[in-house]
Amino acid sequence: MTIDIRLHHQVSDEFALDVSLTLPSRGVTAVFGRSGAGKSTLLAILSGLITPDIGYIAINGEPVVDSDQRLCVAAHRRRIAVVFQDARLFPHLTVHGNLDYPRRHGPARPEPGRFDAVVDLLGLEPLLARRPRTLSGGEAQRVALGRALLASPRLLLLDEPLAALDGARKDEILPFLDRLTREGGVPILYVSHALDEVMRLAGHLVLMDHGHALASGPIARVASHPMLAAIAGEAARGGMLHLVVAGPPDSDGLLPLRPQTMHGGEDPTLHLAAGGAPPAPGTAVRLRIAARDVALALDAAALDRAGVSIRNRLPCLVRSVVTEADGLVAVTLDLAGAEDGRRDDVLLARITPAAARDLGLQPGLPVLALIKSLALGPV
């Protein structure tokens, strides 16, 4: 089940969108790229607001655009809801009217209680009687998101829907989107500049630049793409671990997690603040580990003696050691004991040259990756 996109569209003399992508039709696909890369244009073409000059677009094998067949399904028949960068609320309707619009005038038939659930999630209750013009920036974006959620779409396109929201609100909404796509089976294409947002949510990442898709693939693979850091800034660098919940939360409320691909060796259990509803033992989870959160150590026993507070210590092998332009040293790590073929699990650390020298880092060296448990974020 995939979303297939091959298209060429000349937007202006200077800018053309030219992409060829195969995206999973489950889960969240993040579209990441600098300002002006063509992300919004791509979304507009998918949703049918722009007809590409040439192209083929199919959702689960069902074509919606096919220039060979001279086919172009009308936007409203595609059932692809968009949350635009500008909220585009209907100014003559109240917030309630906006939220209810897809049901009243479109094909959406949300199950009973869904309206209230969405209103609740997005904190829209006090705004229901208001007109869009009086909403604050973040309020408007929440309403737009709610409206799209209530359209029961086949595919949801989000163009920076959380840019104007505070962190706490984001922390509420992101898990909901996650549930929507996992339980509701609605695939989401998610444009965002906030890489941590993306990383928490997306399983697939498309990296765009100048109208082209530089890379597209599982997030663990694309996360190490050199352009990502160039676009996202330092905060973007990092690795990815695939873990399994190893048991119930311990007495401190920390959830034990084990790498899926690691066999033998030292105890590689990580501990994560479990939060309200921890996943059941056996659940597979995926965690992004920012390079800034990873430190290295050589000697586990000495660590304990040193009284270091970092509990998550993952035995790894150095894959590569590269001195980068900014003077720091990038150390790529494989999990110790991982099968050779499985390289989806990867960790990145960035340390000072002095530390690299002192530790005598070189490919193949066994090291401990120290990861602050806090840095793991919610599942």
Add this chain to the structure above:
Amino acid sequence: MTIDIRLHHQVSDEFALDVSLTLPSRGVTAVFGRSGAGKSTLLAILSGLITPDIGYIAINGEPVVDSDQRLCVAAHRRRIAVVFQDARLFPHLTVHGNLDYPRRHGPARPEPGRFDAVVDLLGLEPLLARRPRTLSGGEAQRVALGRALLASPRLLLLDEPLAALDGARKDEILPFLDRLTREGGVPILYVSHALDEVMRLAGHLVLMDHGHALASGPIARVASHPMLAAIAGEAARGGMLHLVVAGPPDSDGLLPLRPQTMHGGEDPTLHLAAGGAPPAPGTAVRLRIAARDVALALDAAALDRAGVSIRNRLPCLVRSVVTEADGLVAVTLDLAGAEDGRRDDVLLARITPAAARDLGLQPGLPVLALIKSLALGPV
């Protein structure tokens, strides 16, 4: 030199803005608060777009609103430029026309070369001939920012100006804003939901909620306000250090920094990736240290033996140890040897209860704060 604000304004039956603030009229003041807290409304009142019901507003002692004196200076006479949440570009003018508008029709007389400098900084060169409607979200916001910068304002109000920008672009613009306010002496009021943005730039933080200013003060003080974490999410927690550049960058390109308030004891020098133009020795800098970037250790010698890659090790004393709602333990640290009165320097670490038990943490205990050098960010 301050900006004095005392005002009450009833926006609607449900919402009133009611604040009393004294802000520094130098540097960047961040206004932080959840969606709908009243940030944009506050900016609108300052800039003169809304006349408050009752109020007194003065910039450097010169009142612009004084309801006792029935005074309300017209918006265009205040010389307060605003970058709105929506870019509000003039649709009938090209990007060049928009940027040049304040000079052609207003009192702005930017020095020669400034236009090109701003265009350059914001990467607007290829857009100059374009009309606003054809710009991408991020492009429009950059133009709006450029237009405000070229209006040579007395005070600059920024309402989430970087929300639609990628990290790399932000990394370019933020230092420019910093220079603008420090060298140009233009104070900036900066609304943002991105706390790291705020923290990198602002010297003063106003925390808003439900139309009220919950807290206002130097960022080091307000950064530990409990509401901050509630609003900003986990990423917001952290501490603040005031440092002095201790010398030129070392052979690895790392800049040595020392706390201003620390005397005697172990060598507390921190090392920071220096970047392109490192500040001269003796320059005072301020760094925010996120709680997630701080680990603790007890024994320095054992650390070396353990081969831990973290080079920045700051001797501290535990001020408090608090187990928090999410199960983790918040450890507040004072720098060892700091004068008692000087508590602007503060570090926060969040560790697992198990680690806290193992380390035997309690107030007064000397510990080493381990800070990944990378986490310090630019000066």
Add this chain to the structure above:
Amino acid sequence: DRPLLVFAAASLAEVMADASDGFTRAGGTAPKVSLAGSGTLARQIIAGAPATLFISAHPKWVAEVEKAGLVAETRPYAANRIVLVVPAGSAATTSGATTSVDGDDGDAAIIAMIDRLLGADGRLAIGDPASVPAGQYARDALTSLGIWQRVEPRTAPVENVRVALALVARGEAPAGIVYASDAAAEPGVAVLAVLPERLHAPVRYPAALITAGGADVSADATAFLDYLTGPEGAKILRRHGLEPIDR
């Protein structure tokens, strides 16, 4: 029978109002009277208007309708005169009563009078000769006097008698040539001279009974026309400054 719909020249508004009342009171069918410019009415009849009686301010429009084969019978109905008017109370009127200008030597007197009244930049208010019958008679009279070439640029040709009268009454124009009937009804003007009928075609209001595409002449229309041309009708005409035609 077709309803009694009368198309009458707008200048007959009051005459028609009185006549309708009188006819109805005398037991006749209440007529409906559509008042507009004679040309407009004629075109409408030709285009199939259900009029049963057409009273035109000028015989030529009846001729047009006749050409279309829609006229069953034409009868002369009323006569009018054209008069030279000045603002009431103006200096021109104080010199004496209405000048008699019926003799041949009268022509010179009229010419002198007009020249004097218009002075250097006054205008002579007349109906528009192109469209208003009163204006056509005025033009004919001035042509007969041999001064139309000279006076034409000094005329103010208006669409509507009402306006011509108002121009004179308010002194916008120092003089005007209008129907005697109109002058009689407007207290703001005084008649300086009645123009001799020999100077222009006689002012006649013909009445035509209309056959609508083969339909017979309406009995009601005939009865009403009889009333109009009868003694009652004559009284009404005189009351409004018009002359009945003796047959």
Add this chain to the structure above:
Amino acid sequence: MTDLSWLGLGWLGAAERDAIGLSLQVAATALAGLLPLAIVAGWVLARWRSRARIVLDVIVHLPLVMPPVVTGYLLLLAFGRKGAIGSLLDQLFGLVFAFRWTGAALAAAVMALPLVVRPIRLAFEAADPRLNQAAAGLGVAPLRAFLTITLPLALPGILAGTILGFAKCLGEFGATVTFVSNIPGETRTLSLAVQTLLSAPGGDGPALRLAMVGVVIAIGALVLAETVTQSMRRRLGLSAVPPSRPRRLA
């Protein structure tokens, strides 16, 4: 004819009251027939890009460019009993315009056409097509989106056009009198009645008095329209609030 006794216009003669009632009837009929057409024309003019648009534009403006009498005369030729269209409509539907109040309504509608279409067109041009795009994304069909978004947003413009058209209907004279003559109780509208009074000497006073009745009716319509428009604009958050200006505080 509409009973207008409740208006308390007893000081007016029966004929005048007839004329007023007729004018209202004519205006209402003209607008009812015209509005759907004008909305379609306004939309086409606003959204079509074809060069052929200009043809429609010219047709819409014709009644304004030509002397009213010419328009009336052409109507007479086309829609008269003997006219090509008139005779056809008569045969097919028994619909007769000639010398009926229906013809007065037709003339008024034709003369009002350009005035009604332009504001509607401007309103459609001002309605943001991106909102329709948003609706399409929500699965709403274009026509439905037009009816539920574009049309409501264009309502102030439609109302503005209606008001201009209503005023024109009240004042229309030339085309009406030429097309359907000036028959009391049938085609003698307010405007024609005023003109009739005025064409007789001494009719100034009654004519102006009657003209004032038209003005009063128009004022009523204007006040109503303004009220509705303002409340619509207020709901859209567009109410006539000036760009906030400094105000001295109490």
Add this chain to the structure above:
Amino acid sequence: MTDLSWLGLGWLGAAERDAIGLSLQVAATALAGLLPLAIVAGWVLARWRSRARIVLDVIVHLPLVMPPVVTGYLLLLAFGRKGAIGSLLDQLFGLVFAFRWTGAALAAAVMALPLVVRPIRLAFEAADPRLNQAAAGLGVAPLRAFLTITLPLALPGILAGTILGFAKCLGEFGATVTFVSNIPGETRTLSLAVQTLLSAPGGDGPALRLAMVGVVIAIGALVLAETVTQSMRRRLGLSAVPPSRPRRLA
């Protein structure tokens, strides 16, 4: 009078050519005088919140509501040589309207007033006041912001009003003939000339031919206005692009 020989209208008589030239002159003068007023009135109607606005609104609509002859008659009473305003203007500035082409222009301007004001008003209502706020933040004074932002943004509406007004000026008959009479070469505009031809039996053909000249002039103006408007809208990114519809690909 304007020399129109270059138009190649040799097939028209001198009188007709005079009428055409006069019509253009009258229309141009009327619009030149009317536009500034209409812009002010449109702005006031769009942005004032005072209830007194309705008074202005009624005044603006009056010429539409009243039969044209009444308007002309009232103009005559006020602006004639002996009229209160007319005599004053004559004494003060030697400005005479009565029986002059200037009076025809005045009549045309008055009759066009409601048609010109409404589109301008709608355009001002559609102009986003938040842009003026942005300008204020950049230190630009309100009047300057009006001239450099609101006015340019309202240009399509102003042009729309101008076109309606121009068409009305060409077609105006009733008020003009009543106010300044029908003097060849002085006040006999195209519309009056058409009417004159029409009021003689057999004048239909020439009348319609002359009316067509007016239509052709109007078409020229419409095409010009449309071209300008579309290029303005294109520059604003508002060009008549329909909400993107599915199109079959080549």
